[in-house]
Amino acid sequence: MPRLGDRMNTKQSEVWITGIGLVSSLGEGLDDHWSQLATGNTPAASVDTEDQAPYPVHPIIDFDIAAQIPKRSDQRQMGKWQHLGTYAAGLALDDAGISHNPDLLAATNMIVAAGGGERDLEVDADIMEKIAGVEDFGPILNEALNSELRPTLFLAQLSNLMAGNISIVHGVTDSSRTFMGEESAGVTALETAVAQIRHGQGDLFLVGGAYIAERADMTMLMEFGHTLWQGEHESVWNRESTDGGMIMGSAGAFLILESRQHAESRGVKPYAKVDGIVSDRCTRQPGAARKNADKLFGQLSNEIPVGPLPVLSGCCGVQPQLSEEYEFLKSLNEHGIDAAVRGVTTIFGNTLEAQLPVSFALASLAISRGKFLDPFDESGFEKEFTDIPEHVLLSTWGHWRGECLALIGKPDVPLRGGE
Amino acid sequence: MSQAVRDHRGRPIVVVTGIGIVTSLGQGKEDNWRNLLAGVSGIRRITRFPTEGLRTQIAGIVDWNSDERYCAPRHSINLAQQSATEAIEQASIGSRGSFPGPLFVANSPAETNWDQRMTVYGDEAGKGLRGYERLVKNAAAGDYLRYFRLFQFASIADTLADEFGTRGQPISLTTACASGATSVQLGAEAIRRGETDAALCIGTDGEICEEMVVRFNLLSALSTQNDDPQGASKPFSKGRDGFVMAEGSATLVLESYEAARARGAKILGVVRSAGERADTFHRTRSKPDGSAIIDCITRAMADAGMTPGDIDYINAHGTSTPENDKMEYLALSAALGDELANTPISSNKSMIGHTLSAAGAIEAAISLLTIQAGVMPPTINCNEQDPNIPMDVVPNESRVQSVNTVMSNSFGFGGQNVCLIFSAEPA
Structure with missing residues (x-):
């Protein structure tokens, strides 16, 4: 299917979320998550x-790899x-009715938010043992790498x-880009896809990422900055009244973003739509991230109604960002907003590249089911929200850089999963 | 008037107003261009680390710009700083430390290397513990904030964003060996969307270490012709046995034609289009029928509103692996048909080596220099061209010939393919 040319000087396309693939420490799929997050009680x-x-850490659940990656040679x-x-991307493609449809797969653009893949930590441990204490370890290292890798x-x-692998296993073959680096990779991946759809640079996007928290090499990296919570x-x-610290979480989250026109032409209902996504960065001098968030709020505020508003915060837990984001969320009442905040990281942990995709998935779920999620903790900060959510505000600040606000809204058509 | 600053689809025309290059051939455009035209090779034996026991012992390492102890992401940052400084000075845009647009950086993933790993391993706190248990203990007890910053995955782009004062969040991207081309593509797309009048697009790669050599050797991707470093990279020739790893960086300053003209900037060339198509066949090989890369090339021509006859010259991906060069010829034959016979094509990698994440940006920069100078750099080491690749590869000697339009190909492991088309400023 040829790519549509950029549509300049025409009305911008509405961006719909028409497919979701979510696997986390809680479970797999939307129903599984819904049944734990909307029970009337604080979820565990x-x-x-x-x-x-x-x-x-919040460990990834066991998932049946073969259900999405059938070939052992691929696995x-x-x-x-x-x-x-690859598994979560497959769930999203299935959910949106794209899987096994060659025309749609050939028109699906992909933006993956990625960190690094795994090293073999046992091999590393063997090599470290072998070369420790050797002054010029080069030749021994070469020999070890040659034989172990x-x-x-x-x-x-x-x-x-x-x-x-998503291209090879699922057959997604339009554009393919990988953005690297923590929470902001997920943010810019979604932001770019939304901008491309709005400007006619593509109608169909697969966007998301994954993170595995049970990795000692990542634990080491985060402890270089002394950023992890212990105990x-x-x-x-x-954690707000303490020195803070992150609890990392495993999750894979992929979304299908689609122009309204494209979704309607193939008879697909949305979960939700993207009303806005804005981001910026700062050098994280004290107060700078908060200032950015205030500015970003100003950019979105025309879209945000006053009154009760569901908010999903990906608050990382590192100080002083934790306190700054907490204060920012409290300050929403100065704009007439009665925020019902859910700290996504309380239940899911910080899933890094997957953080904003996870929040997108949860917001879409809440919009499509006409009910917001129960409070995630008993701190008293998270208020009840009993109305039918029309909008969900998402806040994602990276643990070392990048601030983002996004607004997910309810389309004016019948929704997926609302039955 | 407004007609002239929009392309055939009504989108803002994207132009290049600044170019910077650093490779094993030299620092800056002038040195690189002179050596490219002279057919000089930048490939040498590796001295950065001991090569004893390694199958490949040659590379296009850039070492002359650094006194500090080698650290991969730091080196990639240094290379990018050089090329970006040169490009921004040429464009004469913004003010020092304040570039008026977003940043797109193609780079290899930032990783801790053995040198850093062993530094941490040697600390006291974790003595007696094994492997990563020991590293984690030492990380927690030590003062490694510098490592924390450097080895976050987006550290290279973030450091550059601070230095050059670009707008918004930088995008740190990888599409393997197509990365550099992807950075140009993302910048052009942002300008076409009307989000910005300018974008800073950088490819940088300074990551050659023993583990990288071993990894690519395991895939049998590298030349092992260690006895003749300068002759080892021989794209399109018989006896080619793999690519030669190299380091370098290039930066392009992109602007909307309208904004560039309004401020009286010198236009170095036009980004006419980008084509892209992901492959589904294999992690390190193209589909045997070449359909993905054919599509990628065809889409680039369609995006530019061009036919094969409009392409004057091709800056090849041309890695010097047996597989790539054969596939690139197959795809070009299919996409350009009979016109391929009249279209010269050469590989900068014959001289520079394969700069991996930076290659697409470096070759985009050289494509623009080719248009400006009206001289095609040669494919060197072409002593016996592969008879199964009967193209005009501009063998061994550069060629003076007016070039209005250049196609630049980049094909990556993982099946990510990008084709860019550049041309001279519209009359």
Whole structure:
């Protein structure tokens, strides 16, 4: 299917969310998540305090890799991170009715928000043992790398190979881009896809990412900055009065974003629509992130109604960003907004590249089912919201850079999953 | 008047107003261009680390710009700073530390290397523990804020955003060996959307270390002709046995034609189009029928509103692997048909080597220099051209010939393919 040329000087396309693939520490698929997040009670997070002790993590559930990646030869080419992303992308493609449709797959653009793939940590440990204390370890290192590394290991490590595997396994073949780097990779991936759809640079996008928290190499990286929470799990708002710290979480989240016109022409109903997504960065001097958030709010405020408003915060937990975002969310009442905040990271952990995609999925779920999620903790900060949600505001600040606000809204047509 | 600043589809025309290059051939456009035209090779034996026991011991390493101890992301940042400074100075846009547009950086994923890993491993706190348990313990006990910043995945782009004062969040991207071309594509798309009048597009790669060499050797992707470093990269020739890894960076300053003209900037060329098509066949190989790369090339011509006869010269992906060069010829034959016989094509990688994430940007920059100078750089080491690749590869000697339109190909592992078309400023 030829790509449509950019449609200049015409009305911008409405951006619909028409497919969702979500796998996390809680479960798999929308029903599974809904049944745990909208029961009328505070949901229970799944926490593992052993795997990366003393750092708690939200571990990925067991998922049946073969259900989305049937060929063993494909499975063997990936590590757990690529399995998870390829799996979640497959769920989204299935959900939107794109899978196995060659015309649609050939017109699906992909933007993956990626971190690094897995290293073989055991191989690394062996090599470290071998070369520790040797002054010029070069030749021994070469010998060890030659004998220990395997070709598949390298491919499993490459960031762009999650997208590569999604193309190979699911047949997505229009454009393919991989954006690298933590929460902001997820933010800019979604922001770019939305801009491209609005300007006619594509009608159909697969966007998302995945993160595996049970990885000691990532634990090391985060501890270089002393950013992790230790000990028992605490809700993110209960960490506000402390020195803070992140609890990392595993998740794979992919969305199908589609122009309204394209979705209508193939008879597909939306979960929700994207009313706005804006982001910026700062050098994180004290107060700078808050200032950015205020500015971003100003850019979206025309779209945001006053009164009660559901808000999903991806608050990372690192100080002082935690307190700055907390204060920002409290300040929404100065604009006449009665925010019902849910700290997504309390239940899911910080899922890094997947953070905003996870929030997009949860907001779409709430809009399409006509009900917001129950409070995620008992800190008292998270208010009840009993109306039918028309909008959900999303806040994602990266743990070291990047601030984003997005607004998900209710389209003026019958919705998916509303029955 | 407004007609002249929009393309055949009514989109803002995107032009290039600044170019910067650093490779193993030299620092800056002038050195690089002189050496490219002279057919000089930048490939040498590796001295950065011991190569004992490695199958490949040659590369196009850029080492002369750094006294500090080698650290991969830091080196990629240094290279990018050089090329971006040159490009921004040429464009004479914005003010020092304040570039009026977004930043798109193609780079290899930032990774801790063995040097850093062993530095952390040696600390006291975790003595007696093994592997990553020890590293985590030492990370938590130590003062490694510098590593924290450097090894976040987006650290290269973020550091550059601070230095050059670009707008909004920088995008740090990878499409493997097509990355550099993708950065130009993303910049052009942002300008076509009317979001910005300018964009800073950088490809940078300074990541050659022992583990990278071993990894690519495991895929049998690298030349092992260690005895003749300068002759090892021989795209389109018999006896080619793999690519030669290299380092470098290039930066393009993109602007809308309207904005560039309004401020009286010198126009170095026009970004006419970008075509893209992902492959589904294999992680390191193209579909045997070449359909994905054929489509990518065809789409680029369609996006530009061009036919094969409009292409004057092709800046090849031309990696010097047996597979790529054969596939590139197959795809070009299909996409350009009989016109291919009249279209010279050469590979900068014969001299520079394969700069991986930076290659697409470096070759885009050289494509524009080719248009400006009206001289095609040669494909060197072409002593016995592969008879199965009967193209005019501009063998060994540069060629003076007016060039209005250049196609630049980039094909990546993981099946990500990008084709860019550049031309001279519209009359």
